Amino acid sequence: MNQLDLMPREVTSPLPGTVHIPNWLTIPQQNALLNLIRVATDGRWYTPEMPNGTPMKHPIACLGYAWKPYLYFIQEPYRPLPQEVIDITRKALLDARISYHPYEPDTGIVNWFPPDSSLGWHQDKSEHPDLIAVGSPIVTFSIGDSAIFRLNDEKQVSGSHELELRSGDVLIMSGRSRLAWHEVHKILPDTRPIDLNLDKAGRVSLTIRQALVHTKR
């Protein structure tokens, strides 16, 4: 434990529509979520290639629809996003006081960040344009080693907001900051809680979103 751990970590809203809730999941809840991810992804990890052929720097796995830069597709056998994940996503939105209707999350991209990995400056815009236009939320749960996360409403690191995303934190990007630029700048080694059921160093982020418009039949 360092000095900072003694200070309460407050809920913050660095940009309109973005809410960071520290310590939102308890350790048992994080372990339950890790288990659920293990079962639901069923070893279906892959390292997608960018359109120019270079592989991404870290592996991902997907719940619900699958994703590769920059489109969603159906992974066979198709299994919908687990109801438990939809439920905690809705609860996180309620706690963040973000009301957004109708929200039908259908996809979770799970990122595995080894200690020396990062994810460069980008916007999340593979989802249906009508959903992006209305600010449909992206809800991210962090588990494992902490990350330095940066975000900005402009395409530049300079002047960006820097957040430390620790194990158990939730971050929501929605509304006016749905298309905010962001990056996982670095992973802070050996910062994960000891009671976590993670057998190696690194960080899991589960990023829930609605990818497609669901027409009622």
Ligand SMILES: O=C(O)CCC(=O)C(=O)O
């Ligand atoms: O790991 C994170 O906190 C963010 C990941 C991310 O930006 C993404 O999956 O698009």
Ligand SMILES: [Fe+2]
């Ligand atoms: Fe992203």
